[in-house]
Amino acid sequence: MRTENDVDFWRRRADQARQMADRAISPAIRQIHLARADLYAAHVRASELLVSRPYIRSA
Numbered sequence: 001m002r003t004e005n006d007v008d009f010w011r012r013r014a015d016q017a018r019q020m021a022d023r024a025i026s027p028a029i030r031q032i033h034l035a036r037a038d039l040y041a042a043h044v045r046a047s048e049l050l051v052s053r054p055y056i057r058s059a
Contacts, residue, residue, distance in 0.1 A: 014040035
């Protein structure tokens with residue numbers, strides 16, 4: 001089960017990837033970092049959905 005820590009982790013990774021894209025000299029490397037940031041942002045959205053769902057414990 002995902003926790004708030006997962007959301008924070010993926011959010012930090014997305015921010016780091018964007019920062020690396022900003023510092024990249026090569027346009028190709030910049031695109032790689034931006035694509036990675038988009039992937040991490042998708043993880044953030046998925047983790048937020050899972051965190052907001054009620055926890056159902058099976059019997």
